[in-house]
Amino acid sequence: MDEKKVAVIGGGLVGPLCACFLARRGHEVHLYEFRGDIRQAEHVRGRSINLALSARGRAALRQIGLEDKIVEHHAIPMGGRMIHRLDGSQYRIPYDPKNGQCIYSVSRRYLNEVLLTAAESYPNVKLHFDHKLVAADLSKGAMTFRIPDEKSEVCANADLIIGADGAFSSVRRHMMKRPLFNFSQTYIEHGYLELCIPAREDGEFAMHPNHLHIWPRGTFMLIALPNQTRSWTVTLFMPFAQFAALKTPGDVLQFFGQHFPDVIPLIGPQRLGADFFATQPSPLVSIKCNPYHVGGTALIIGDAAHAMVPFYGQGMNAGFEDCLLLDSLMEQHHSNFPLVLEQFSTTRAPDAEAICDLAMYNYIEMRDLVNKRSFLLRKKLDSFLSWMFPETWVPLYSSVTFSDMPYHRCVQNKDWQDNVIHRCVAMAVAAAGVGITVGAMAWF
Structure with a gap:
């Protein structure tokens, strides 16, 4: 050569x-x-x-x-997502329940x-x-x-x-x-702004470090990733119109108090108000x-x-x-x-x-679907089927994140899985309908 x-x-x-x-x-x-x-x-x-x-x-x-x-x-x-509800409670969605793989x-x-x-x-x-x-x-x-x-x-x-x-x-x-x-x-209508949760006074993490923390709120969300310094990089993803509506530190505190109340004491009210206006929201393309x-x-x-x-x-x-x-x-x-x-x-x-x-x-999944019961049920079903058929049923996230399967094949695999589930549900509904019909005819 x-x-x-x-x-x-x-x-x-x-x-x-x-x-x-x-x-x-x-x-x-x-x-x-x-x-x-x-x-x-x-x-x-x-x-x-x-x-x-x-x-x-x-x-x-x-x-x-x-x-x-x-x-x-x-x-x-980070072994999974830690979801923060509005009431301050949390629940965990592991990335790989079967093998415990991490990002x-x-x-x-x-x-x-x-x-x-x-x-x-x-x-x-x-x-x-x-x-x-x-x-x-x-x-x-x-x-x-x-x-x-x-x-x-x-x-x-x-x-x-x-x-x-x-x-x-x-x-x-x-x-x-x-x-x-x-x-x-394509620019999306949402931008992002970075904030910081500092380490606690004892130098430790303010939250459990081995998760990607997410505060999903439908049309916007907050996420936090751990740093080696025991601090957290916090990112707010939100429509630019909502960013523009927050004009003063008081507006920011009111907004966080309404949507992310558990975050305020972690960042600190004064730091939150100051850091929010230290930079402009950045676009996503x-x-x-x-x-x-x-x-x-x-x-x-x-x-x-x-x-x-x-x-x-x-x-x-x-x-x-x-x-x-x-x-x-x-x-x-x-x-x-x-x-x-x-x-x-x-x-x-x-x-x-x-x-x-x-x-x-x-x-859409991170800011909204993770709060829906249907999403959590599908996650559990994917985990069960992956356990039953490890060579055949690879969930989308696992194929994208924990394998070298070409990305377009990851999508094709997900489409195939969706079709299988839809057909099974349709067959179950049809079978249930036949059962109801036969049972009803027994009365005549």
């Missing part, structure tokens, strides 16, 4: 991971990030400070020898730093910070970067450009100028596009290819799985870039669209 020069755009999570996989194959890798080195920054602006790591993400980390460092020494296991709360910054350091440890990887992509000829592998501090531009070339630069990808923007590129984005490649010279992965709303906790995991798939195709086709990239687009697009749709659906 000939060593080739690869430019990876984006130094968040997926970019450094992708650089590690490529470096292991002997390619010369240049990782470009428009921000400075996060490892040297005191404060980092960006999205949520913690993430949910599950099987697909763990598999990618395992391949480059980082799973133990993340999972065993940093991540906090893991991990710090975005810690994971980012570990991945950057891992990428930098390869002698054939070079990191370029403060490099903003401003122009590119993707078919020729040509790039122009602006360096803000130096107020200058630099040009670079590569055999392959990989865009791992997030939902608002510069690489994808250049792809959109090309014919036959399909793109759609879902992005679909195809193809993901340009010939054999450019590819987009992660959020650049398939940004999704965060309600299935699969954004990072799907991006990491992209790296696994790309590495597998590189192995299969001996780094034949045109063949690898074309097959990546063909293989990944159905799965990416499926998980984007599932993420949208799961918001």
